[in-house]
Amino acid sequence: GVKLLVPDPQDIFIPLEVSDLIKLPPKTKRPPGRPPTKRKRSAGEIPPSESEDYGGHDSSDTEDREVEDLNRRDQADLNYNYASTVQYPPQPEVEFGFPQTCYCGGRPKLETSRTVNVPGRRYYTCDNVNDGDCHVHKWWDDAVMEEMRARDTHTLQLSEKVDYLTFLNDYDPQLNKLKELQNETEQKLVRLEKVVSELAENRTRGRNYYVCKDFKNDGLHIRHDCLTALEEELDCLRSQYAEEVSLRRELQFELAQMREEIKELKQLIM
Known part of the structure; x- marks a missing residue:
């Protein structure tokens, strides 16, 4: 057979216009101080040295191992930096009104905005705002409006409660009137029991009846034993x-509740 000699690439003349168009991939070198690592083969993968299709070691495999090693080291650095950051305990969400506690547990403070869009607007922030964690940021005027709306709602609730207690305050004269009726009923009951007892003792002498004054007529008339x-x-x-006793007890219980509510209302107002 005829043997063809492979020319040396340095002896081949390449025009300048063509050489500018040729873009070879950059060569990657292992950084100094890092030992080479051996890439783990997946299941069923044939080592390049044992395969007939591959001649010797492939430089691309070495480059892949170096890239994987760099990625692994970068990930380790990220994990270390994340672990070294300040970890704050969980705090409740900042709700309406003036914030009392930041998400990090610190005390909010007032600052003045110096941006072009909202110059001079005051807002709540935290001393630890530059540590990269989540902190409170709330405009002061928004917090004031929320507090005012909450105060208005609370005042309306107190006003409705005062009206309700004023309506319940009418129980005092009703309770006194019911007490008088109860005393009258009790006196009638005592007198009637005495009369019934006397009639029962004298029942042997004869019976008394309620009859109609026209009972002598042939019509139908009432006849009822007096006892x-x-x-x-x-x-x-x-x-x-x-x-009446049951109703009086209910009114007394409601009156006691009303007095307790009046005390609580006075404490809220004070």
């Missing part, structure tokens, strides 16, 4: 007295 009528009236008075 039975008194006993029925006595039962009715007892039921009425029990209802």
Whole structure:
């Protein structure tokens, strides 16, 4: 066979116009001080030295290992920097109104904005705002408006409560009137029980009846035993007295609650 000699690349003349168009990939060198690492082969991968399709070691494999090593070291540096940052305990969210505590646990402070868009506008910030963590940032005028709306709502609630307690204050005369009625019912009950007792003792002498003055006519007229009528009236008075006692207890309980609410309202107002 005929053997063809491969020319040396240095002996080949390449025009300047063509050489400018040729862009070779940059060569990557291992940084000094870092030992070479061996890349782990995946399952089923044939080592390049044992494969018939590859002749010797491939330089691209070495470059890949160096890139992987650099990436691994960069990731280790990132993890170290993240672990060395200041970690704050979790804090509650800053809600409406003036912020009392920052997300980091510090005390908010007032600063004045010096930007072009909002010059001179005051806002809440934190002393640790430059540490890269999340901190409070709230405009002072927004916080004032939120506080004013909250105060208006609270004042309206107190006003409604005062009106309600003023309405309940009418229980005092009602309670006194109910007490008088209860005393009258109790006196009637005592007198009626005495009358029924006397009639029951004298029942052997004869019975008294409630009859109509025209009972001699042939029509239908009432005829009711007097003692039975008194006993029925006595039962009715007892039921009425029990209802009045129950109602009085309910009113007394509501009155006690109303006085407690008045005390709480005075404390809120003061």
